Amino acid sequence: MKFLDQAKVxxxxxxxxxxxxxxxxxxxxxxxxxxxxxxxxxxxxxxxVVDGLNTLxxxxxQQHFKAQTGIHGMGRNMTGAKGADITLKVPxxxxxxxxxxxxxxxxxxxxGQRYLLAKGGNGGFGNQHFKTSTNQAPRRANPGLEGQEMWxxxxxxxxxxxxxxxxxxxxxxxxxxxVTAAKPKIADYPFTTxxxxxxxxxxxxxxxxxxxxxxxxxxxxxxxxxxxxxxxxVERTRVLLxxxxxxxxxxxxxxxxxxxxxxxxxxxxxxxxxxxALSQADTLDPDERKKKMASxxxxxxxxxxxxxxxxxxxxEETLRALMxxxxxxxxxxxxxxxxxxxxxx
Numbered sequence: 227m228k229f230l231d232q233a234k235v236x237x238x239x240x241x242x243x244x245x246x247x248x249x250x251x252x253x254x255x256x257x258x259x260x261x262x263x264x265x266x267x268x269x270x271x272x273x274x275v276v277d278g279l280n281t282l283x284x285x286x287x288q289q290h291f292k293a294q295t296g297i298h299g300m301g302r303n304m305t306g307a308k309g310a311d312i313t314l315k316v317p318x319x320x321x322x323x324x325x326x327x328x329x330x331x332x333x334x335x336x337x338g339q340r341y342l343l344a345k346g347g348n349g350g351f352g353n354q355h356f357k358t359s360t361n362q363a364p365r366r367a368n369p370g371l372e373g374q375e376m377w378x379x380x381x382x383x384x385x386x387x388x389x390x391x392x393x394x395x396x397x398x399x400x401x402x403x404x405v406t407a408a409k410p411k412i413a414d415y416p417f418t419t420x421x422x423x424x425x426x427x428x429x430x431x432x433x434x435x436x437x438x439x440x441x442x443x444x445x446x447x448x449x450x451x452x453x454x455x456x457x458x459x460v461e462r463t464r465v466l467l468x469x470x471x472x473x474x475x476x477x478x479x480x481x482x483x484x485x486x487x488x489x490x491x492x493x494x495x496x497x498x499x500x501x502x503a504l505s506q507a508d509t510l511d512p513d514e515r516k517k518k519m520a521s522x523x524x525x526x527x528x529x530x531x532x533x534x535x536x537x538x539x540x541x542e543e544t545l546r547a548l549m550x551x552x553x554x555x556x557x558x559x560x561x562x563x564x565x566x567x568x569x570x571x
Contacts, residue, residue: 231382231422231459233285240268240293240309242347242370245355248301249363259362262299262353265370266306268346269293272313273332275339279317280424282382293344296370299352309346316380319462323379331378335385343378347371381458384422386437387552389460391488392469393480394441397505397535399423401469402438404535405545422459429545434552437463442487457491465551466498467544469505469533470522477504477518478525501547502526503533503540 243265250258271293291314297306322331322343332341350368357364390398403409406425423438439456460466474480481502489496504522507515515532522530531547533540 230281230283230286231456233282233380234289234377235285235314235380236290236375236377237271237314237344238292238375239271239344239346239373240295241373242266242268242349243296243298243306243309244369245350245352245367246299246301246304247353247365247367257362260353260357260364261301261303262367263301263304263306264352264355265299265349265368266296266308267349268296268370268373269309269311270342270346271344271374272311273320273322273334273341273343274313274315275318275320275334275337276315277318277337279315280384281317282320282380284315285380293346293373295373296346296349298370299349299367303352303354306349311346314343314380317382319383319385321381321383323381325377325379327379344374344376347373383462384424384437384459385435385462386424386460387434387463387555388427388436388465388467388548389463390436390438390467390469391460391484392441392505393471393474393484395473396441396469396471396480397533398438398441398469400535401467401505401533401541401544402436404538405541406436422456427545427548429542429549432549432553434549436467436548442484457488457495458493461493461495463498464555465548466495466500467548468500468502468526470502470530472504472506472510472514472518474518477522481522481525499551500526501531501544501551502528503531503544505533505535507532507539508534508537 245265246262248262250261252258291312293312294309296309299306318337320334323329324331348371350370353364353367356366392398402423402425405427425436426433427436437459439459470477470480504519519530531540531544533544
């Protein structure tokens with residue numbers, strides 16, 4: 227399935243049904259009077275968060291959604307039926323923006339959450355409403371009100387506990403594959419990862435969700451490369467795992483490059499708690515390890531973790547470091563673990 231995290235759709239709620247002009251025609255009832263019923267209300271357009279979706283691919287092939295018009299009123303004071311609603315089903319973490327793609331309408335973060343995006347028009351009054359002492363047989367009725375129409379942007383931001391950041395080929399996908407059941411593409415060339423990926427990691431009988439995004443390069447905040455488009459997927463994370471490849475000639479320079487892009491992107495990414503690791507450590511000899519660890523420590527201002535997903539060196543230490551931050555954040559916010567939260571509305 228293709229990963230799609232942004233879609234523009236057109237929505238329109240239903241028009242209200244028109245009121246009826248009708249009069250009583252029963253035998254032996256003189257001057258029966260008006261009995262035109264009201265029109266039914268137009269259908270609404272709803273957004274609903276459902277479990278089991280992780281992409282907006284459904285909105286690539288259908289971009290127009292229209293609710294049903296209300297049924298017109300009828301004689302014998304019969305009110306028209308309400309038009310059928312239409313519900314757009316979206317994954318957890320979907321944000322809805324107005325057509326300018328800047329004004330936020332709603333942010334949907336829980337399964338089962340619903341939001342009324344466009345309300346249907348009210349039905350028109352039948353002629354029974356216009357009867358007065360001086361007008362016993364009104365021949366007028368109201369048309370139904372028009373529904374609302376608009377273009378909106380749907381933007382998906384994955385909800386994960388930890389996010390992986392780093393330059394291309396820093397070993398992010400390899401780490402994700404080694405600690406979760408996810409199967410990202412892994413190859414020895416830049417930008418192997420083209421779309422964000424999710425996986426559930428387990429350590430000491432506890433679980434948390436990890437999000438992997440394409441690698442960042444210098445100038446990413448200005449649109450260079452592809453990683454900047456997906457930085458929104460780690461905005462909601464509680465902790466970042468910053469991987470710096472041991473193959474880099476200068477780990478300090480690689481670390482600072484990614485940090486500058488996070489700061490330039492904004493949205494609080496540069497303020498998140500960060501775990502730093504020197505990945506692909508199995509490619510280094512002991513002397514190179516000490517040299518590059520010292521260089522990275524000076525740049526990061528903290529001791530990095532020596533990590534190798536291939537040999538499992540430092541993997542458990544890294545997971546425990548991430549888990550401690552995630553648990554502390556969960557306790558502070560009063561949230562439950564993902565395995566329980568999945569079924570909580």
